[in-house]
Amino acid sequence: MSLKSYLFIVLYALGFAFAFLTFYDRITDTSLRGKDVENYRRVVSMGKVRGRFVDPSGKYLTDIEVGYSVIQLMTKGNEYLRERERMEKLLGKPIKFREYRYMGFSEIIGLSEEDVYLLMRNKYRFRTLLFIPKVKRKLVCKECWHIIGSVSADGVGLGGLEAFYDNVIGGKIGNVVFESDALGRVLSEPEIYINVMPSDITVSLRYDLYLLADSLFKDERGAIFAFNPQNGFVYLSYSKPSPLDTNDPTLSPLLNRALSGLYPPGSTLKPLIALLALRDGIIDTNFAVSCKGAIYLGRRVFRCWSIHGYTKLEKAIAQSCNVYFYNIGGKYGAEEILNSLKGTGLFGRKFTNLKEEVPSRIPVRAIYLGTALNLAIGQGEILTTPVFLAVLAGLVGNKGWVVLPRFSEYEKPETLRLYAPDWAYDAVKRGMLKVIEEGTAQNSKIPWLKFGGKTGTAQNPHGEDHSLFIAFAPYEDPQIAIAVVVENAGAGSAKAAPIASEIIKRLFPGDLKITNAQTFNNTVSFNFLR
Numbered sequence: 126m127s128l129k130s131y132l133f134i135v136l137y138a139l140g141f142a143f144a145f146l147t148f149y150d151r152i153t154d155t156s157l158r159g160k161d162v163e164n165y166r167r168v169v170s171m172g173k174v175r176g177r178f179v180d181p182s183g184k185y186l187t188d189i190e191v192g193y194s195v196i197q198l199m200t201k202g203n204e205y206l207r208e209r210e211r212m213e214k215l216l217g218k219p220i221k222f223r224e225y226r227y228m229g230f231s232e233i234i235g236l237s238e239e240d241v242y243l244l245m246r247n248k249y250r251f252r253t254l255l256f257i258p259k260v261k262r263k264l265v266c267k268e269c270w271h272i273i274g275s276v277s278a279d280g281v282g283l284g285g286l287e288a289f290y291d292n293v294i295g296g297k298i299g300n301v302v303f304e305s306d307a308l309g310r311v312l313s314e315p316e317i318y319i320n321v322m323p324s325d326i327t328v329s330l331r332y333d334l335y336l337l338a339d340s341l342f343k344d345e346r347g348a349i350f351a352f353n354p355q356n357g358f359v360y361l362s363y364s365k366p367s368p369l370d371t372n373d374p375t376l377s378p379l380l381n382r383a384l385s386g387l388y389p390p391g392s393t394l395k396p397l398i399a400l401l402a403l404r405d406g407i408i409d410t411n412f413a414v415s416c417k418g419a420i421y422l423g424r425r426v427f428r429c430w431s432i433h434g435y436t437k438l439e440k441a442i443a444q445s446c447n448v449y450f451y452n453i454g455g456k457y458g459a460e461e462i463l464n465s466l467k468g469t470g471l472f473g474r475k476f477t478n479l480k481e482e483v484p485s486r487i488p489v490r491a492i493y494l495g496t497a498l499n500l501a502i503g504q505g506e507i508l509t510t511p512v513f514l515a516v517l518a519g520l521v522g523n524k525g526w527v528v529l530p531r532f533s534e535y536e537k538p539e540t541l542r543l544y545a546p547d548w549a550y551d552a553v554k555r556g557m558l559k560v561i562e563e564g565t566a567q568n569s570k571i572p573w574l575k576f577g578g579k580t581g582t583a584q585n586p587h588g589e590d591h592s593l594f595i596a597f598a599p600y601e602d603p604q605i606a607i608a609v610v611v612e613n614a615g616a617g618s619a620k621a622a623p624i625a626s627e628i629i630k631r632l633f634p635g636d637l638k639i640t641n642a643q644t645f646n647n648t649v650s651f652n653f654l655r
Contacts, residue, residue, distance in 0.1 A: 178326060197254055199231060204252070296323030342624070363383060392593075393503060403548075416446050420452070460490075461497075471517070566594065585612075607625050
């Protein structure tokens with residue numbers, strides 16, 4: 126035997142011995158026990174488990190909906206391919222797959238709920254199938270679509286309250302874990318892991334008011350914003366239409382009209398104009414005009430909607446006399462009335478913490494006297510949102526202060542103030558009471574409840590006039606401030622005021638006298654005396 130052959134035999138023997146000892150060491154090493162199984166552990170996301178929004182009565186505005194995702198293990202050989210053919214034959218249609226080869230499985234996509242349940246009933250025929258629970262948020266209060274907001278496919282809040290409270294109700298990603306061997310055979314029952322259980326949150330929104338608002342609006346477009354001016358809790362932030370009502374983009378179904386809809390305020394701004402004019406000494410409570418249906422500025426005619434004759438402040442508010450307020454605008458002057466409006470601090474700011482809200486707008490400059498006359502009746506380049514108008518109603522009702530709108534006790538209360546003498550507020554409030562008792566909104570009177578309001582008919586360059594109404598109730602101790610806008614619906618007394626009246630009736634039903642309001646958690650409970 127040659128030396129080369131001898132060396133080859135020795136090296137071969139040593140290599141065999143080394144391989145044997147290495148293998149023996151591995152199979153006897155207890156620290157490696159089970160690693161073969163771990164190498165085939167599969168983790169599939171079941172989605173983010175979110176908390177729910179609950180109204181003060183305990184009704185869920187959102188809920189958790191459980192569905193199923195169907196996955197197929199990609200086993201060695203052609204077994205899974207043969208099962209695909211049998212599945213397509215069972216369902217009677219082609220099946221689409223999203224493959225995750227590095228994970229060893231495919232997800233079946235495009236299945237209806239009926240398809241999934243049909244496969245479940247026939248699970249015994251398909252060894253390669255697994256049914257993974259998937260959770261997603263379900264919107265129970267469909268009328269709340271705009272204010273609740275949307276959620277991404279990954280369970281992240283994208284807008285509205287879902288985005289604002291995402292850190293409270295966001296929860297964590299849940300996972301489904303199962304084990305399979307190298308042949309793709311499942312070795313254990315799937316286990317569900319939810320890392321952190323989410324928290325529900327009670328908000329001040331009332332489900333019953335949303336159902337009522339939707340029934341009152343029917344096929345109309347517009348918005349309602351209603352809140353308690355004493356503690357800020359929002360009862361209703363309603364916008365119509367939503368994407369659940371229409372797919373027509375020309376109707377702007379994605380727009381949250383309650384927070385982002387910009388409308389000329391029309392006569393709903395007159396209480397603020399009157400208040401500022403009294404405060405600034407432009408007029409006093411004895412100031413009167415003779416309304417003959419119009420005034421003239423050069424060759425321009427500024428019309429009133431009626432002939433009111435001899436008119437003082439309270440009658441001017443009650444009857445919405447344009448001529449009276451034209452005279453206020455004329456006495457102010459263009460620059461002065463604009464500066465006074467800007468000085469309130471109400472324009473160019475937001476009143477809620479939601480990112481969707483758009484600040485109300487006011488002209489940068491006012492030069493011409495005609496501009497002053499238009500501003501005095503809420504027309505011209507001034508644009509306001511329903512939440513702005515509701516805050517204005519609350520400020521008048523509370524005589525100079527309001528707690529800004531908030532949706533739960535997670536938001537700290539913030540008070541907004543607008544200074545004017547008490548006698549000025551009293552005069553404006555009496556005028557708004559007469560709007561309901563004997564003025565433009567007497568068709569919306571509530572026999573058992575005394576409250577103040579103001580109608581508005583806002584000119585719209587794109588079509589019919591908008592119908593507006595603001596109110597606070599009860600008169601002496603306001604527990605609600607509300608603004609209603611109905612697009613292209615004409616006079617405020619015709620559409621918006623009756624809707625607001627029905628909302629107020631729901632909050633204060635029957636022949637009841639309100640004594641006080643108490644905050645309990647994040648709801649408001651009223652004490653009544655018969």
